[in-house]
Amino acid sequence: MATGSATAHGQARRAANSKAVAAAARAGFVARGVIYALVGVLSLRIAFSGGGEQADRGGAIAEIAQKPFGTALLWLLGIALAGMALWRLSEAAFGQAGPDGDKPSKRVMSAGRCVFYGFVAYSVLSYAAGHKSSGSGSSDQNSQDVTAKALEWPGGQWIVAVAGAGVVAAGVWIAIRALLRKFEKHLKTTEMSRRTRQVVSFFGVFGGTARGIIFATAGGFAITAAVQHKPGKAKGMDNTLRTFADTPAGPWLLALIAVGLIAFGVFSWANARWRKV
Numbered sequence: 001m002a003t004g005s006a007t008a009h010g011q012a013r014r015a016a017n018s019k020a021v022a023a024a025a026r027a028g029f030v031a032r033g034v035i036y037a038l039v040g041v042l043s044l045r046i047a048f049s050g051g052g053e054q055a056d057r058g059g060a061i062a063e064i065a066q067k068p069f070g071t072a073l074l075w076l077l078g079i080a081l082a083g084m085a086l087w088r089l090s091e092a093a094f095g096q097a098g099p100d101g102d103k104p105s106k107r108v109m110s111a112g113r114c115v116f117y118g119f120v121a122y123s124v125l126s127y128a129a130g131h132k133s134s135g136s137g138s139s140d141q142n143s144q145d146v147t148a149k150a151l152e153w154p155g156g157q158w159i160v161a162v163a164g165a166g167v168v169a170a171g172v173w174i175a176i177r178a179l180l181r182k183f184e185k186h187l188k189t190t191e192m193s194r195r196t197r198q199v200v201s202f203f204g205v206f207g208g209t210a211r212g213i214i215f216a217t218a219g220g221f222a223i224t225a226a227v228q229h230k231p232g233k234a235k236g237m238d239n240t241l242r243t244f245a246d247t248p249a250g251p252w253l254l255a256l257i258a259v260g261l262i263a264f265g266v267f268s269w270a271n272a273r274w275r276k277v
Contacts, residue, residue, distance in 0.1 A: 021087055021277070022087075024080075024082075024083025024084070025084060025087035025275070026271075026273075026275070026277065027080035028080050028083045028084020029271040029275060030269060031080035031081045031084065032081070032084065033272070034077060035057055035265075036265035036268060037261070037262050037265030037266070038059075038060035038063055038265075039056060039059065039060050039237070039261050040261030040262035040265060041262065042060065043257065043258030043261060044258045047245060047251040047254040047255040048251060054238050055238045055241045055242070056236060056237035056238045056241075061123075071128055074125075074127060075125070075128045078121050078122075078125035078128055081121035081124060082125070084117045085113075085114050085117035085118040085121055088113040089111075089114040091106075091110035091114075092114055093107075096110060097186070097277060142236060143218075143222075144232055144234050145231075146234075147222065147225050147226075147234040150163075157227070157229060158226070160222060160223075160225060160234075161226035164221070164223035164225070164226060166219070167215055167218055167219030168220055169219075170219070171211075171215030171216025171218075171219060172212065174211055175208065175209045178204060178205050178209045178211075181205060184201065186276055187274045188274045192274060200267065202263075203263045203264070203266045203270065206259075206260050206264075207260055207261065207263035207265070207267045208264060208267070209260065210263065213260075214240055214261075217240050217243065218236070221235040222234050241254060241257065241258070
């Protein structure tokens with residue numbers, strides 16, 4: 001009986017490490033790059049024209065839908081993101097690539113990412129299927145709605161404040177890891193030329209730092225909403241990005257962050273090529 005169980009486990013692990021799962025992961029990185037690059041482009045438009053575009057995932061989905069063959073592209077994007085979720089699920093079940101990939105903490109993180117990408121894939125595919133409210137909803141309105149409901153719970157202010165602090169911590173962690181180039185251990189750097197390594201590293205540092213700053217800033221707004229007991233103070237990605245334009249640096253800070261998001265998109269495409277999966 002034990003032998004049969006071990007055999008089944010071995011077969012499942014081999015399936016998780018198969019070329020199909022690797023291809024799904026790489027397709028997912030391409031899709032992630034598309035979304036971040038588009039959000040960056042939309043942010044640049046806001047910075048220099050004050051446009052009414054929605055600079056978040058919903059805005060990126062709506063932008064794609066308006067293009068020729070937009071619906072077909074959304075189906076491809078959603079399927080690719082589902083592939084990313086599948087890969088993260090395999091990591092949660094069998095561990096990540098690398099010597100320390102079996103650590104419980106890494107498996108838990110992979111499980112969380114699986115849930116996140118599963119939700120994103122569902123929202124994109126639902127939009128492609130005709131449920132327009134599923135994928136293009138405002139991240140700002142969603143954040144405020146969730147915050148308002150949480151504040152009504154017993155101890156709601158503490159819950160929102162702790163959640164906000166968690167997002168701030170995640171943002172700082174993302175930025176620090178990017179600055180320390182921790183991502184390099186996940187890449188097949190030996191297959192890159194010296195120049196390619198430098199370029200990929202630049203995009204990883206710049207893009208990851210910008211992404212971390214956005215997370216940390218959004219978490220700060222959640223904490224403010226909790227302290228003041230005002231759900232309207234919570235901001236999604238769109239309003240968080242717009243806030244950078246309200247600083248003394250004006251639209252130039254938003255433009256810098258926007259270019260950082262585009263850089264993270266390019267870095268995601270580099271992961272599609274050189275990530276160890």
